[in-house]
Each structure stands twice: as C-alpha cells, then as structure tokens.
Amino acid sequence: MNKPTCFILFCLLLLSAFSHHGFAQEQSWIRVNQLGYLPQQKKVAVWVSKANSEVKRFQLINSDSQKVVYTNKAGKTFGKYGPFQKGYRLDFSAFKGNGTFYILSDDGTKSPAFKINEQVYEGTADFALRYMRQQRTLFNPFLKDSCHTHDGFTMYASSVGMPDSTRVDVGGGWHDASDYLQYATTSANATYHLLAAYRDFPQVFGDQKQANGLDGKNGIADVLDEAKWGLDWLLKMHPKPNIMFNQIADDRDHIKLRMPGQDSIYGRGHERPVYFIDGQPQQRGKFLNNTTGTSSTAAKFVSAFGLGHQLYQQKDQAFAQMLKEKALTAYQYAHIKPGVTQTVSVKSPYIYAEDNWVDDMELAEASMFGLTQDQQHLNKALNYARQENITPWMIRDTANHYQYYPFINLGHYELAKQGDRSSKKEVLTYYKKGIEQVWDRAQENMFYRGVPFIWCSNNLTTSFAIQCHWYKEQSGDKSFEELEQANIDWLFGVNPWGTSMVYGLPADGDTPIDPHSAFTYLHAYPIDGGLVDGPVYSSIYQNLIGIKLINPDEYAEFQSDLVVYHDDFGDYSTNEPTMDGTASLIYLLSAKESESKKKE
CATH class of the missing domain: 2.60.40.10 (Immunoglobulins)
Known part of the structure; x- marks a missing residue:
C-alpha cells in the first residue's frame, strides 16, 4: 500500500x-x-x-x-x-x-x-448558612435593612381574649421560602436541625458573623447565632402558656413580586395576620383545612426549646431557664387537643397539609426526658414511636405536600441515644425497615433513586440521607452506606440533569442560577446556599397552577414522562429554595465534614 x-x-x-x-x-x-x-x-x-x-x-x-x-x-x-x-x-x-x-x-x-480529597465538604455547612441569614425577617443582614417590623394582628384568638385584629409583637424569624410567609412548624424544625448540627458537630462551624448576622466575630459559632434567631422568634410565637401562634401571613402574599420590606397587602398597612392555634379547622380558601388538634406544632416548640436549653446552660443560664419554662408550657399546649395543626390558605388550594403528629410527640417526650430525667417521658416516647414506626411516605412511595413532616422521624434517633438497650434496638429496627422500603425501589435504577418525586423532593432526599447516617452511626451497620451516599450525590449532580441542587455550591459547578426568588429575579442578588425544591413527577408539574417557564429549557433533553426539573424562575415547583430544607442540608453537610475531619 x-x-x-x-x-x-x-x-x-x-x-x-x-x-x-x-x-x-x-x-x-x-x-x-x-x-x-x-x-x-x-x-x-x-x-x-x-x-x-x-x-x-x-x-x-x-x-x-x-x-x-x-x-x-x-x-x-x-x-x-x-x-x-x-x-x-x-x-x-x-x-x-x-x-x-x-x-x-x-x-x-x-x-x-x-x-x-478530605476537604471536599469543608466549609459547605457554613456556606449554606448564608441562605438562612438572607431569609431573616425583622433585621435582614444581607439587605442591611429591616422588614416586617409591624407583625402582626391576630386571627382566631378570641377564645383567649384577643379579638381578631388584636396587635401582637411577633417580629423576627425567617421567611419560609421565596415568599414571605412564616410558619412555626417549619421554623421550629429548622431551628432544631441547626441546634442539633451544633450539638453533634461543633468543630465544623466557624465564627465570622455577629449575632445580628453582620460581619465580625462574637465568640459564638455562626450556626448557634442562627439557631438563636429561630429560638427568639419561637418565644414570641408562644408568649404565654395559653397562647401559641402557627403562622404569619398567608397566600395573599403571592399577589405580587417584591422585596420583603414592601408588604402592604393585608389591609392594615404593613401589618400581617398572625394565626392562633386553637386545634380547630381554619380558613383554606373556599374550604377549611383539616386541623384536628394542637400537638404537631406545639410538640415542635417543645423539642426546639428543650435542645436550646441543653446547649445554652453553660453559655447563658437565664436564657436557658426561659427555654426550659417555655418547653414545659408548650408541652402542656400539645396536650390541649391531641392532633395535627395545618396551615391556612385564603386564595389558593396549596397548604402545608401535615397529617401526622405522633412523631412530633415522640421527639417532644425525648426532649422532656432531657429536661427532667423522668423515665416516664422515655416510656411515652417509645409508645408514640410504635404508633408510627416508619414515616409513611417511605412505605407508600407518595405523599401530599408536607403531609408527613418532618420528612423522617427525628425522635427515633433521640431514643436510640437516650433509651436503654432494648428501646434502642427497637427504634433502630424501625429506621432499618424504612430504609429497606426505599432501597427496594432504589436498587431498580442506576441512580439508586427510591425517594418519590413529590413537591420538595430534595428536602425528602436530604432527610432520608440523614436517617441513613443516623442508622449507621447508632447501629454500626454499613449495609446502606452506598444508598446514603447516592442520595447525597444526587443533590450535587448525580441526577438526570447533571446539576447541583444548591445555589452556588460548588462555586465552579453547574448549579441553579435562575431560582424562583425575588432576590435573584428583581435584583440579581445571589441566594448562596439555598436548597431548591427539586424534581417532581411530570404528572404533578402538569397540573400545578400558574407555572410558565420564562426561558428556553436548558435541560430539555433530560426531561421525561417520569420527572422534570427546571432551572427557571417560572417553575416554583422545582426551583424554589426553602428555608427548612436548607436547615436540614446544613445538618447533613456538617455530618459529612465531620466525617472527613475524623480521617485527617
């Protein structure tokens, strides 16, 4: 040739x-x-x-x-x-x-x-804390301005001598998501996760911010500063033994896109409605919600106050004592009428339709044991654990929006640590059975995906990874280690779209750039660290109200009849960051960073 x-x-x-x-x-x-x-x-x-x-x-x-x-x-x-x-x-x-x-x-x-390398998770938990600070109401350190300083006027509290429109001071806390509603149930859960992250992994958190969120060290880990911001607001939401509020504002908030200091849509200047917990169904558009009691929200107060008391005993005894007293009265409030407290909606059908409460009571009883050392509380906690031993979405592979909340049973972990050998073995068996339910689905696909694509699927993914971590830690059984890591990997790119689900993390990665957020949409402000809702079943997406993509879909070739995710402002179902999901992510990232530090 x-x-x-x-x-x-x-x-x-x-x-x-x-x-x-x-x-x-x-x-x-x-x-x-x-x-x-x-x-x-x-x-x-x-x-x-x-x-x-x-x-x-x-x-x-x-x-x-x-x-x-x-x-x-x-x-x-x-x-x-x-x-x-x-x-x-x-x-x-x-x-x-x-x-x-x-x-x-x-x-x-x-x-x-x-x-x-051993540093891949270094600083990630503190990075996610940026989003929590940006969600602050009252003084907002990101904007260096104040908002919602006139909250609020009461609704449904006439039974305790507060006719509708009575003025109360409940300013503070965090905005729930990219709207400006505030819910005690999500805020108490977020506060608990931040406190638990500091309790379990204090070595991973830095001190770069003052208590008000502005730059400057104050000798306190930033995660504890953020948790206290949550505690201070919860104290306002439970001002007296017979008074507890469930939420500030409602879905009228969605009328227009604006920055948080520009609210004047409830007919009373800048005041917003504050909904009292009375254990009865309350307004939900043309209908009523399905509230059955006072337990679910009140029990979350107990747990946040109880853990806060433990962590502040050596730092601020007066504050710790106040938290203990509030935990005791919140515990009493939870027993006024056993049942679940749902959120309120005025114009739309969408609410946090929480449907379970015995898991909240289990954690509350474990927290009460920490406060009193009374063995009866552990016995009661174990009784509640048996009533809902597996978080129902794990078995059903579906749920309504926030139907089973928190997305895993936090009380099982506390019982495993505080109870005797028998109760520890029992609750760890419950954890294992729940993980096995998810594993049965996960092992059928290449992503090991067994978490359902319901609204806020990333929050479920984060929580499920935490359950796997806790089970491994307490049992020593590493059988589900790859499943745990697969759920973490999913959040950071091992998914059909090849994208991280956390704004700005990692800095050089494919991460959300067009979230459903007024901060980014109106002013191109970064929302560093925010965990977006995540993918949903196509069947859910196609039936949601008011969704319209603003830009061409950059992930069009990866959408399917099964599931969709859009990095687009117009998709509030998959690309809206949430405060409570981010707080759970902070716990998970701090756990991963702690694991790396043990091996350095």
Missing part, C-alpha cells in the same frame, strides 16, 4: 473514531458529585445513555498527569429510567488517592473533572 493511500486510510479511521466519540458524548453522559468525593468513602459515578449502547469498563484518569490511576468493570446494566435507555454505576471506591480526576468509559464518554 503506497503512502498516499495509507494516509487517506488513517484519516478515515481518525474521522471515524472522532465521529464515534462525538456520538457517545451526545448520547451518553457520566454524572458525578460536583463537590467531590472523600477518599475513604463510597465513590460512584453514573453513566447514562439515551441510546441502546453498553459499556464494559471505565478508567479513572488524573487530570493533571493524564495518567490512568484506576480501572474497573462497569458492572450491572440498568434499564430505562427517565429519559435514559441504559445506565451503569461506575464504582471507584477502591481508589483512595487524592487529586483531580475524570472518568472515561470504554465508549468514549468523559465525565466532568472532580476532586477526591
């Missing part, structure tokens, strides 16, 4: 190889955790394809030296899921080195670069 012929043949072969590689890149992708991976823990990427192709092996390649440092088989083939025809879990857990790497599969698909 002469030289010109050889050259032409070489060019054709090169073109063929290039074309094949380009086809693979177009039809196949490798999803990685954009934060990176800890060297000693589970490390899995996911190869997915819209074609009916296969891979047998993959390589882990050092980005700097371009040397292959690890090879492995692709393993089990997973079938159709969402927009993809096939997928593989590419496990490189056996590689323990540090550096920056990418994965190359034998079909030519190349992953984005990612890090493996």
Whole structure:
C-alpha cells in the first residue's frame, strides 16, 4: 500500500473514531458529585445513555498527569429510567488517592473533572448558612435593612381574649421560602436541625458573623447565632402558656413580586395576620383545612426549646431557664387537643397539609426526658414511636405536600441515644425497615433513586440521607452506606440533569442560577446556599397552577414522562429554595465534614 493511500486510510479511521466519540458524548453522559468525593468513602459515578449502547469498563484518569490511576468493570446494566435507555454505576471506591480526576468509559464518554480529597465538604455547612441569614425577617443582614417590623394582628384568638385584629409583637424569624410567609412548624424544625448540627458537630462551624448576622466575630459559632434567631422568634410565637401562634401571613402574599420590606397587602398597612392555634379547622380558601388538634406544632416548640436549653446552660443560664419554662408550657399546649395543626390558605388550594403528629410527640417526650430525667417521658416516647414506626411516605412511595413532616422521624434517633438497650434496638429496627422500603425501589435504577418525586423532593432526599447516617452511626451497620451516599450525590449532580441542587455550591459547578426568588429575579442578588425544591413527577408539574417557564429549557433533553426539573424562575415547583430544607442540608453537610475531619 503506497503512502498516499495509507494516509487517506488513517484519516478515515481518525474521522471515524472522532465521529464515534462525538456520538457517545451526545448520547451518553457520566454524572458525578460536583463537590467531590472523600477518599475513604463510597465513590460512584453514573453513566447514562439515551441510546441502546453498553459499556464494559471505565478508567479513572488524573487530570493533571493524564495518567490512568484506576480501572474497573462497569458492572450491572440498568434499564430505562427517565429519559435514559441504559445506565451503569461506575464504582471507584477502591481508589483512595487524592487529586483531580475524570472518568472515561470504554465508549468514549468523559465525565466532568472532580476532586477526591478530605476537604471536599469543608466549609459547605457554613456556606449554606448564608441562605438562612438572607431569609431573616425583622433585621435582614444581607439587605442591611429591616422588614416586617409591624407583625402582626391576630386571627382566631378570641377564645383567649384577643379579638381578631388584636396587635401582637411577633417580629423576627425567617421567611419560609421565596415568599414571605412564616410558619412555626417549619421554623421550629429548622431551628432544631441547626441546634442539633451544633450539638453533634461543633468543630465544623466557624465564627465570622455577629449575632445580628453582620460581619465580625462574637465568640459564638455562626450556626448557634442562627439557631438563636429561630429560638427568639419561637418565644414570641408562644408568649404565654395559653397562647401559641402557627403562622404569619398567608397566600395573599403571592399577589405580587417584591422585596420583603414592601408588604402592604393585608389591609392594615404593613401589618400581617398572625394565626392562633386553637386545634380547630381554619380558613383554606373556599374550604377549611383539616386541623384536628394542637400537638404537631406545639410538640415542635417543645423539642426546639428543650435542645436550646441543653446547649445554652453553660453559655447563658437565664436564657436557658426561659427555654426550659417555655418547653414545659408548650408541652402542656400539645396536650390541649391531641392532633395535627395545618396551615391556612385564603386564595389558593396549596397548604402545608401535615397529617401526622405522633412523631412530633415522640421527639417532644425525648426532649422532656432531657429536661427532667423522668423515665416516664422515655416510656411515652417509645409508645408514640410504635404508633408510627416508619414515616409513611417511605412505605407508600407518595405523599401530599408536607403531609408527613418532618420528612423522617427525628425522635427515633433521640431514643436510640437516650433509651436503654432494648428501646434502642427497637427504634433502630424501625429506621432499618424504612430504609429497606426505599432501597427496594432504589436498587431498580442506576441512580439508586427510591425517594418519590413529590413537591420538595430534595428536602425528602436530604432527610432520608440523614436517617441513613443516623442508622449507621447508632447501629454500626454499613449495609446502606452506598444508598446514603447516592442520595447525597444526587443533590450535587448525580441526577438526570447533571446539576447541583444548591445555589452556588460548588462555586465552579453547574448549579441553579435562575431560582424562583425575588432576590435573584428583581435584583440579581445571589441566594448562596439555598436548597431548591427539586424534581417532581411530570404528572404533578402538569397540573400545578400558574407555572410558565420564562426561558428556553436548558435541560430539555433530560426531561421525561417520569420527572422534570427546571432551572427557571417560572417553575416554583422545582426551583424554589426553602428555608427548612436548607436547615436540614446544613445538618447533613456538617455530618459529612465531620466525617472527613475524623480521617485527617
């Protein structure tokens, strides 16, 4: 064969190889955790394809030296899921080195670069705290201005001598999401998670902010400053033993897009309505909500106050004593009428339709034991644990909006730590059974996705990863370690869209840039650290009111009949950040950072 012929043949072969590689890149992708991976823990990427192709092996390649440092088989083939025809879990857990790497599969698909080192979670919990500070009402340190200083006027409190429109001082706390409503149930849960994060992992949090959220050290970890902001507001929402409020404002808030200091939509200047907890159904548009009692919200107050008391005993005895007294009266309030307190809506059908309360009472009883050391409280907690031993969405694989809240049973963890050997074994069995329910679904797809795509699915994902972490910690059983990590990986890019679900984290990653937020939409203010709601079933998305995408869908090729996610201001169902979800994420990230510090 002469030289010109050889050259032409070489060019054709090169073109063929290039074309094949380009086809693979177009039809196949490798999803990685954009934060990176800890060297000693589970490390899995996911190869997915819209074609009916296969891979047998993959390589882990050092980005700097371009040397292959690890090879492995692709393993089990997973079938159709969402927009993809096939997928593989590419496990490189056996590689323990540090550096920056990418994965190359034998079909030519190349992953984005990612890090493996002990620092990948460093500072992430403090980063997410930025969003909590930005959600503050009264004085807002991000805006360096105050808002909602006139809250509020009472509703439904005439039974305690407060006719409708009585003025009360309940200013403070956090806005719930990108609107400016405030709910005691989500705020108390968020406060509890922040306090628990400091209790369990104090070493990971820094001190860069004052109590008011402005720059400057004050000798107190920033996460504890933020938790106290929540506690101070909860104290206002439970001013007397016979008075407890459930929410400030309602869905009339949604009338117009604005910054938080511009509220004047309730007919009383800048005052907003404050809804009293009376244990009875209250307004929900043309209907009434399904409130049955006082327990669910009041019990969350007990837990937040109880844990706050424990953490402040050595820091501020007077404040700690006040929290203890409020925990005791909130406990009494929870028993006024056993049952659940739902939120109120005036114009739309959407509320936090919480439907369970014995889990809240279980945690409250465990908290009361911490306050009193009375064994009866642990006995009562165990009785409540048996009434709802598995959080129902895990079994049902579905739920209404906030129907089972919190999204995991926090009381089981406290009982495992405080109870005797028998009760610990019992509640850990409950945790395991719930995890197994999710695992039965998860093992059928390449993402190990077993959490349902209901509204706020990212909050469920975060909470479920926490349950897996707690089960592993308390039992020593590592059977679900990969499932736990898969849920964390999902939040940071190992998902069909290849995007992180946390605004600005990591800084160099694919993260939300167009969330459903007035801060970003009106003024291009970053909402660093905010966890967005996350993907929903296509069937849910198609039936929601008032959703219209503003821009072309950058993830259009990854949407499916199963599930959708849009990084678009117009999609309030998948791309709106939430305060309570972010607070749970702070706990989870602090747990991961703590694990890395133990190995340094």
